[in-house]
Amino acid sequence: DIVMTQSPDSLALSLGERATINCKSSQTVLYSPNNMNYLAWYQQKPGQPPKLLIHWASTRESGVPERFSGSGSGTDFTLTISSLQAEDVAVYYCQQYYSPPPTFGGGTKVEIK
Amino acid sequence: QVQLQESGPGLVKPSETLSLICSVSGGSISSYYWSWIRQPAGEGLQWIGRIYFSGSTNYNPSLKSRVTMSVDTSKNQFSLNLASVTAADTAVYYCARGFDGSGSYRFDSWGQGTLVTVSS
Numbered sequence: 707d708i709v710m711t712q713s714p715d716s717l718a719l720s721l722g723e724r725a726t727i728n729c730k731s732s733q734t735v736l737y738s739p740n741n742m743n744y745l746a747w748y749q750q751k752p753g754q755p756p757k758l759l760i761h762w763a764s765t766r767e768s769g770v771p772e773r774f775s776g777s778g779s780g781t782d783f784t785l786t787i788s789s790l791q792a793e794d795v796a797v798y799y800c801q802q803y804y805s806p807p808p809t810f811g812g813g814t815k816v817e818i819k
Numbered sequence: 820q821v822q823l824q825e826s827g828p829g830l831v832k833p834s835e836t837l838s839l840i841c842s843v844s845g846g847s848i849s850s851y852y853w854s855w856i857r858q859p860a861g862e863g864l865q866w867i868g869r870i871y872f873s874g875s876t877n878y879n880p881s882l883k884s885r886v887t888m889s890v891d892t893s894k895n896q897f898s899l900n901l902a903s904v905t906a907a908d909t910a911v912y913y914c915a916r917g918f919d920g921s922g923s924y925r926f927d928s929w930g931q932g933t934l935v936t937v938s939s
Contacts, residue, residue, distance in 0.1 A: 746925045755913055755929035756864065761922065799864060803924035807879040810864040 708732050708802050712811035718819040725787040727814045729800035734780045737804060744804035747776055747785045750813075751796045759798075760785065792818060821846035823914050823930035831908075831937050837901040841914030841930060848872050848895045852917035854926060855888070855899045857910040865910075866924075869917060870897055904937045911935075 709732040719725055735744045743763035748756035758767050760776040763783055773788040787794055795818060800811040827839035841853065854869040868878035870888040878886045882901070890897040901908060911934050915926035 740921070742921075744922060744924075755915075755932050756926075757929070758925065758927050761925050767927070801864075801925065803922055806877060806924060807881075808866045808924040810866075812863050 707807060708735065708805055708809050710800055710802055710809050710811035712798075712800060712814050714814060715812070716815040716817065718817040719790050720819050721792065722789050725790050725794070725816055727785040727798050727800075727816075729778075729783040729785070729811050731781045731783075731802055733805075735802045735804035736780050743779055743783070744802055745776075745778070745783050746801045746803060747774075748799045748801060748810075749794075749796045750799065756799060787816070790816070790818070821916060821928050823916065823928060825912060825914050825930045825933040827933060827935070829934055829936060831904055831935060832939050833905055833937055834903055837899070837904050837908060837912075837935055837937070839899045839912055839914075839933065839935070841897050841899075843895045843897075843916075848890065848892055848897065850919050852919060852923050853890065853897045854915045854917055856913045856915055856926070856929075857908075858913070858932070859907075859910040862910075867899065867901070867912075869924075871919075906937050909935065909937045 711730045713728045745763040747760040750756040764776040775786045797813045822844045824842045831837045849872045852869045855867040870876045885902045887900040911932040913932045914930045916928040917923045
């Protein structure tokens, strides 16, 4: 199985600050024939199911605010929230869908300082 | 917009079989993959397996010996059976939709989840 490792486990920032979450996969999730990274990001608020934010490492889902962006390739990826809002308090997970079984990172908890 | 809803017993005894149903509304169950994913309290997410509307299945090797999934297209439902449960199977169980095509193991719609506790 591909192991997904996220850092940090948690972070607390002030409103308006930039949040950066890292995700590393134990092997590449870049599929060379189509040059696509099989990497997704989810947001999970308390008591709710995960919500798909970003797929193909950097493509935002419809309706996801532009302050959320994804970057990276191969084995190293980043989710950035450019200006943290109160409604962004949640746990964020990365997930690889390159090779079954799909696997998730351990999550990063984002809080307001 | 498609909606998914899990249903089933919230309490299962050790060694028995956990059985859940996911009802799909607002869209057809056809032409998509349908997965079960679980999350123990305070922990991360584990993919259990998936079923295509045709009935073909893929399971997580770590659970494969205990998992059975089925689909009923006439009712727009699919189900999960997990046999010989222990306390380690206590979790919130989600059903989720995956794409039919490249990247089919990403999940764009999720049910609200149902808590299943394994206890005597």
